[in-house]
Amino acid sequence: MAFESLSEKLQNALSKLKGKGKLNEKDVDLAMREVKLALLEADVNFKVVKNFINDVKKRAVGSEVMNSLTPGQQVVKIVNDELTKLMGERESKINFSSSPPTIILMCGLQGAGKTTTAAKLSMSFKKQNRRPLLVACDIYRPAAIKQLEVVGEKAQVPVFSMGDKINPVDIAKAALEHGKKNGNDVIIIDTAGRLHIDEDLMAELENIKNVLNPEEVLLVVDSMTGQDAVNVAETFDEKLGITGVILTKLDGDARGGAALSIRAVTNKPIKFVAMGEKLEDLEPFHPDRMASRILG
Numbered sequence: 001m002a003f004e005s006l007s008e009k010l011q012n013a014l015s016k017l018k019g020k021g022k023l024n025e026k027d028v029d030l031a032m033r034e035v036k037l038a039l040l041e042a043d044v045n046f047k048v049v050k051n052f053i054n055d056v057k058k059r060a061v062g063s064e065v066m067n068s069l070t071p072g073q074q075v076v077k078i079v080n081d082e083l084t085k086l087m088g089e090r091e092s093k094i095n096f097s098s099s100p101p102t103i104i105l106m107c108g109l110q111g112a113g114k115t116t117t118a119a120k121l122s123m124s125f126k127k128q129n130r131r132p133l134l135v136a137c138d139i140y141r142p143a144a145i146k147q148l149e150v151v152g153e154k155a156q157v158p159v160f161s162m163g164d165k166i167n168p169v170d171i172a173k174a175a176l177e178h179g180k181k182n183g184n185d186v187i188i189i190d191t192a193g194r195l196h197i198d199e200d201l202m203a204e205l206e207n208i209k210n211v212l213n214p215e216e217v218l219l220v221v222d223s224m225t226g227q228d229a230v231n232v233a234e235t236f237d238e239k240l241g242i243t244g245v246i247l248t249k250l251d252g253d254a255r256g257g258a259a260l261s262i263r264a265v266t267n268k269p270i271k272f273v274a275m276g277e278k279l280e281d282l283e284p285f286h287p288d289r290m291a292s293r294i295l296g
C-alpha cells in the first residue's frame with residue numbers, strides 16, 4: 001500500500017498533539033521534528049521537507065491556534081492543508097483542444113509504465129464517449145509495437161502503427177492525418193523510452209513535439225524510484241517541457257517521496273496516478289484526497 005509507513009508515523013506524531021488541551025511552541029516543535037523525520041524517511045526531497053516544516057510551524061504557533069479550544073486538531077488541519085498544497089492543491093485535468101483532435105505525447109524512461117498507461121488513459125477517454133487513437137512511435141524496442149497492439153485491443157481502442165522502419169516523426173504525422181480522417185478526437189502517442197535520459201531520446205521527442213504541437217506532454221514516472229523519479233521529471237521538463245506527470249506503481253510504493261516532491265520541485269502537476277497493472281487502475285490525482293488518506 002502507498003504511504004503506509006509515512007501515514008503511520010505522521011499519525012503517531014500528530015496524535016500526541018491531538019490529546020492535549022493546551023499547546024506551547026515546544027510541543028509543536030517536538031511534533032514537527034517527528035513529522036520532518038517521517039517525511040525524510042519517506043524519501044521526500046530535502047528542500048521540500050524544510051519548506052513544508054517551516055510553513056506548518058509558522059501557521060501553527062499563531063495565536064488563533066494556540067488559544068483555540070482544540071489546538072492539536074488545528075495543527076492536524078494545518079498539516080493536512082499544507083500537504084494538499086504541496087501536491088498541487090486541486091485536481092489538474094487534461095487540457096482538451098477546442099479544435100480536436102487533442103494530441104497527447106507520452107514520454108518517460110523504459111519500464112516506467114508508458115505503454116500500459118497510454119492504454120489506460122485511452123480507455124478512460126473512451127468511457128467519456130471520446131474516440132481515442134493510440135499511436136506506436138516506439139520503433140526501437142522489438143516488442144513495443146506488439147505490446148501497444150495487445151493493450152489497445154484490451155481497451156478496445158484502435159492502434160496506429162507503421163512498423164519499425166519509419167521515422168517516429170513521420171509516423172506521428174501520418175497518425176494525425178489518419179486520426180483526422182477517422183474522426184478520432186484524442187490522439188495518444190506512445191514514444192520510445194531509454195534506460196537513462198540521453199540526447200538522442202530527447203532530440204527525437206523534441207522533433208515529435210515541434211511537429212505535432214501537442215496539448216499535453218505527459219511524463220510517466222515510476223513512483224517506486226523515489227527521488228530518481230523527481231530528477232527524471234526535472235530533466236524532462238528542462239529539456240522538453242512537460243505539461244504534467246503520471247505517477248505509476250503507487251500500489252507498490254510504501255514510501256511516497258515522489259508523489260510528495262514532484263509538484264514542489266518541478267511546478268508541474270501530477271495529473272493521474274496508476275495503482276496496478278490492470279487497465280482500470282488509473283485515477284485522476286486529487287491532492288486533497290491524497291492528503292486526507294495519508295493522515296488517516
Ligand code: GDP
Nearest residue numbers: 110111112113114115116248249274275276277
Ligand atoms: P514502458 O516501458 O514505459 O512502456 O512500460 P510498460 O508499460 O511496458 O510497463 C512496465 C511494467 O510495469 C509492466 O510489467 C507493467 O505491467 C507494469 N506497470 C505499469 N504500471 C503499473 C502500476 O501502476 N502498478 C504496477 N504494479 N505495475 C505497473
